[in-house]
Amino acid sequence: MSEVLVVGSVGYDTISTPVGQREHILGGSANYFSLAASHYSKVNVVGVVGDDYEEDHKKILTDRKVDLSGLQQIPGKTFCWEGKYENDMNEAITLDTQLNVFENFDPKIPEAYKKSSYLFLANIDPILQMQVLDQVESPKLVGVDTMNFWISSKLDELKKVLERVDVLLINEGEARELTGMWNGVAAAQKLAEMGPKGVVIKRGEYGFLMYAENQYFILPAFPVKDVVDPTGAGDTFAGGFFGYLSKVNDGWNINHLKQACVHGCLMASFTVESFGVDALVGLDWAEIEKRHALYKSVITGH
């Protein structure tokens, strides 16, 4: 089995949704990604936390065989995010972001991780994403995510990263911002022209649109009637996507990429059913298979 390396944020979230609220729960793109990908593959994390980061929270990941030897723990406070969702569960409203130790994050890839076949650069400063790319030796497949903050503040650096990755996974709103195009079908092509061989636009409750090798592959999200907390849905989509690719371990293969999108959808659908990472932690393979079968029936009609 091959391994996935993720570099991203590890922290605490305070979240309010129409269903309820939670304070100071486990969050961060690398945590969501890892817990999702861990259902498919071995996962290694590179990130940074402060001295307030609890051992119990590390244990949630190590219990799922996620390797945290690349998680630096340094003096200071851990990254915190506070947000809320109103009716439109597709859109988070950020109330507060405290970068804390994440502000001076210097991603050091442990020797053992440098030969990782699958690499996901979660939503961090494109300058750091580039530093990671420079440290990892010939991965089979590299994916990247980004956000509006970097699109507006470090566009040139981001463009350089895009030239070096295989797959861009991006929210619809950010795809629009980066291309200036509202239409997702057109935006995906434009994004592919910037470098990535594959582009996956994440559409929240509407699923995803993938564009690669002049083909579109588009599907809706798995229908979830009671969305509790959409936080991390995009990162768990990426986790299911890369976890699956690492599991089949065939590098760039468009058919595998399509299946990877399906597994991304499945992971996202579990995530939104509970607050934080709860659903991903309790999940077992039989539930994933059951939902996969149900998803197939929703999109094929039989």
Added chain:
Amino acid sequence: MSEVLVVGSVGYDTISTPVGQREHILGGSANYFSLAASHYSKVNVVGVVGDDYEEDHKKILTDRKVDLSGLQQIPGKTFCWEGKYENDMNEAITLDTQLNVFENFDPKIPEAYKKSSYLFLANIDPILQMQVLDQVESPKLVGVDTMNFWISSKLDELKKVLERVDVLLINEGEARELTGMWNGVAAAQKLAEMGPKGVVIKRGEYGFLMYAENQYFILPAFPVKDVVDPTGAGDTFAGGFFGYLSKVNDGWNINHLKQACVHGCLMASFTVESFGVDALVGLDWAEIEKRHALYKSVITGH
């Protein structure tokens, strides 16, 4: 072959989109519906126009074998709508609506239409929809559409109509308004509780969500890179949907309903590629089959 009867608006539109603009072109729900459905089935129209309605515009429909003997022409001006689209092509901004002769529309179903097997009540006053229902003898399948105006002004009447129809086809925004639920998955169930055995929520560029017999069937729209004018997409979805059902002529059958949604998507995808009804007029069956094959590959990945 069985026949579809549609009762709805027939009129003129003035439309502005980011791509361009057109003045006083053929519009109205019944026209869009009929031209789409005509590719599958015989279609009969009941509606009203003023004495300014041009013979050439009738000919566009009769050339496609649409029967207009139920189209009343009375003194006065024809219904006119003016709207624009900005970036979000899913949402029309109404600039002006002139009901004109449509204001006192009294739908009379010609004797020859009363035994229509498939009936679609396009977006008109629910009181008129009820009058039509009272005139048609035991149709095999009845569908209805509505809009925010009737939801806010004639909710009780609308609810009575919903109790008498088989399928509700409705925009996402209006599904939210009618149920008070943002989540489409939950809203569809709630709408089904109001009466219709089947609910189809039209999601614009994100396709549709169908709920019937405790099953969901959900697919994205066919990917259109250059959307020219989304006007009538919803009505042509309904046209493809009912045209297909009339063609297979098997009444309520959930498997046919699912295929009908796919044909609704295909018709909508052609519609948005040109201004007004242009694309529907020029279309031939080979193009529909070609797009159907392409759509399958987009959603199945092979």
